[in-house]
Amino acid sequence: MTLNLAADPIALTAALVDIPSVSRDEAAIAGAVEAALRAQTTGFEVLRHGNCVLARTDRGLPQRVLLAGHLDTVPIADNVPSRRETRASAATGDETRASAATGDETRASAATGDVEEVLYGCGTVDMKSGDAVFLHLAATLAEPAYDLTLIFYDCEEIEARFNGLGAIERELPEWLAADVAILGEPSGGLIEAGCQGTLRVRVTAGGTRAHSARSWLGDNAIHRLGKVLAVLAAYRARTVDIDGCEYREGLSAVRVEGGVAGNVVPDEAFVDVNFRFAPDRSVDQALQHVRETLAPVFDGDPLLSLELTDSVAGALPGLAAPAAARLVDAAGGRFRAKYGWTDVSRFAARGIPAVNYGPGDPNLAHKRDEHVPVAQITEVTDTLRRFLSAEPA
The missing domain is CATH 3.40.630.10 (Zn peptidases)
Known part of the structure; x- marks a missing residue:
């Protein structure tokens, strides 16, 4: 073309x-x-x-x-x-789409001026x-x-x-x-x-595998992740103003995986955590913040580990x-x-x-x-x- x-x-x-x-x-x-x-x-x-x-x-x-x-x-x-069409303007809250050539709704909106041309x-x-x-x-x-x-x-x-x-x-x-x-x-x-920076860490939990009918013989790795998820659920993100731009951070679990079978206490599970951070932090500072936030979870628990899997600066x-x-x-x-x-x-x-x-x-x-x-x-x-x-x- x-x-x-x-x-x-x-x-x-x-x-x-x-x-x-x-x-x-x-x-x-x-x-x-x-x-x-x-x-x-x-x-x-x-x-x-x-x-x-x-x-x-x-x-x-x-x-x-x-x-x-x-x-x-x-x-x-x-x-x-x-394709190019005329539709009722989104500003009116009416998302009904109609062809420029036909449609009573389009003509009615045209009478009030509440139409816009859109390219799909x-x-x-x-x-x-x-x-x-x-x-x-x-x-x-x-x-x-x-x-x-x-x-x-x-x-x-x-x-x-x-x-x-x-x-x-x-x-x-x-x-x-x-x-x-x-x-x-x-x-x-x-x-x-x-733009905001982003990093991902993987928190891995270990345990001891056992038959779920004798669960007391095992140590459930998925349950161990519960305290990690509790910290993330209670996290209060920072809002920061830079040059008149307000950036809102976020620390979120984005993936959880674990389990062996429907009758097995799992001996390994992990949660991926994504931190979207304001550009006044470097990647190293952002990672340090994540480590400090999760530090109480790791204290005295050798079966929990944290690994940085991806990062890019803002x-x-x-x-x-x-x-x-x-x-x-x-x-x-x-x-x-x-x-x-x-x-x-x-x-x-x-x-x-x-x-x-x-x-x-x-x-x-x-x-x-x-x-x-x-x-x-x-x-x-x-x-x-x-x-x-x-x-x-």
Whole structure:
């Protein structure tokens, strides 16, 4: 498919959605994006790296803005190709969907103005609408106030070891230099600053196996986990304000496993615990907090052990950085904390302020009825156009 980058970014979003690009199968969409950038933009150096497409200008401007978005989606769920419909506005609480061509409810809502146009399809939210905005601006900004870097990468939706942005970080780190980075992650048209860190630990309990008819001869490993679960149930999470962004932490059991058979007292069981922590903690500090929280459980019990199984640092908001502050101003001062983890963490680790900013409700990502209000695509495009066209201080 040939992409028209100068077209309305709503139409460009639909065109991107109509190119299936489930993780590990991004060659077609990467090829289309690469061809469009080479043919329809001026002043950009364009590079293909696997199924990542990179482009940058070198106009000698005093500051650089990096725009990054992933090209892959989760598996398609009968939601490609895209479709555009008019529906009763979600703001009214009426979620009834009706075709733009038919439907009394749509006409009734139109009389009161409570309608909105919506684009449905896999990736409309996560995150082909954000990609479309970036591509459109690259082709239509005549005199940007910043040098621009665009990175469209693969394999974000699967294991971190496959992440295309991680590969660029390892193999082409010079492409990540910027004064501010914007990831087109869905954020409801609000700036979501920074991100929380996450770690997982596994608490394993030992015991003694026995026939359940003679349970007193055994030591039940599952029962031993009860005191761990009690501590987690009673845990009161911290809320912290950083640069006006409120982050809410959470310590949760996310998996419990144990048992041998229906008539056996088990001699081993485990619980996986996930800690989502505010970005003012390092991974080491977060792990220490988990250990301290669970310390009373482990005291004097040699049959309990704790192992760190996964961790990744968060990212501070960085909104005080000049370029980030100008972006907030362009967005009308609207921003909030990002609770989940995103690739902004990679930039924060390099000392680059980074935010999530894109169309779409993140709660709709990966759903069968994934959809984005088309007005939100227009709004994000207009905001970024104002930001990228403004003279930096």
